[in-house]
Amino acid sequence: MDTQNYAQEIVKELEGAVSGLNAGEGEALTEELLRAGQIFVAGAGRSGLMGRAFAMRLMQAGRTAYVVGETVTPGIGPGDVLVLGSGSGETKGLVSMAEKAKAIGAAVVLVTIQPDSTIGRLADYTVKLPGAPKERPDGGYTTLQPMASLFEQTLLVFYDAVILRIMEQTGQTSGRMFGKHANLE
Numbered sequence: 001m002d003t004q005n006y007a008q009e010i011v012k013e014l015e016g017a018v019s020g021l022n023a024g025e026g027e028a029l030t031e032e033l034l035r036a037g038q039i040f041v042a043g044a045g046r047s048g049l050m051g052r053a054f055a056m057r058l059m060q061a062g063r064t065a066y067v068v069g070e071t072v073t074p075g076i077g078p079g080d081v082l083v084l085g086s087g088s089g090e091t092k093g094l095v096s097m098a099e100k101a102k103a104i105g106a107a108v109v110l111v112t113i114q115p116d117s118t119i120g121r122l123a124d125y126t127v128k129l130p131g132a133p134k135e136r137p138d139g140g141y142t143t144l145q146p147m148a149s150l151f152e153q154t155l156l157v158f159y160d161a162v163i164l165r166i167m168e169q170t171g172q173t174s175g176r177m178f179g180k181h182a183n184l185e
Helices: 003-019 024-034 045-060 092-103 118-122 150-169 175-176
Strands: 041-042 065-067 081-085 106-110 125-128
Touching: 003 045, 024 065, 024 081, 024 106, 024 125, 024 150, 041 045, 041 092, 041 150, 045 081, 045 175, 092 106, 092 118, 092 125, 106 118, 106 150
Parallel strands: 041 065, 041 081, 081 106, 106 125
Antiparallel strands: none
16 A cells, blocks of 8 residues: 555545544533643643643633643643643653642643543543553554554644634634734744
8 A cells, every 4th residue: 555545544444433433522621621721732742732732722812821841831720721632641750740730729621542541530621532541552442553543643633623603602713813923934
């Protein structure tokens, strides 16, 4: 199979994954983000990269958003939200973040393959995405892609869909968002 055929297969997998999303979970997350004081986003590995992209769009959409671990990220507090992207829901560093956020009084959201996980049990809200965890590629979901690629791609698409709902509910436009795009380059 050549790269074009692989790309077409990836898109088919993504279409299947997106069709399995729970609209109510996405709406609940959107509402929580609109109520939040500050939004903190984290994930490990490629899931973390998807989170960074989400935090950027949140900021551009007028929300106060930070990536956990950056030197300019302030402390989290009551009324804030921590959004964690984790396929397994078991990543040790993210479990620790969830525990600390809960102890401080912030809400915790987990976007995951495994809602019944350590972080899932700590979370105030969970969003289940389809996919196979990287440590169990035969975990009940068939994908031709390596490791957790399908989860990570679905995570980015889901995050972008949440951004579109936030834009819709706040009257935000792409043109206004572009004004918050980095322009120092």
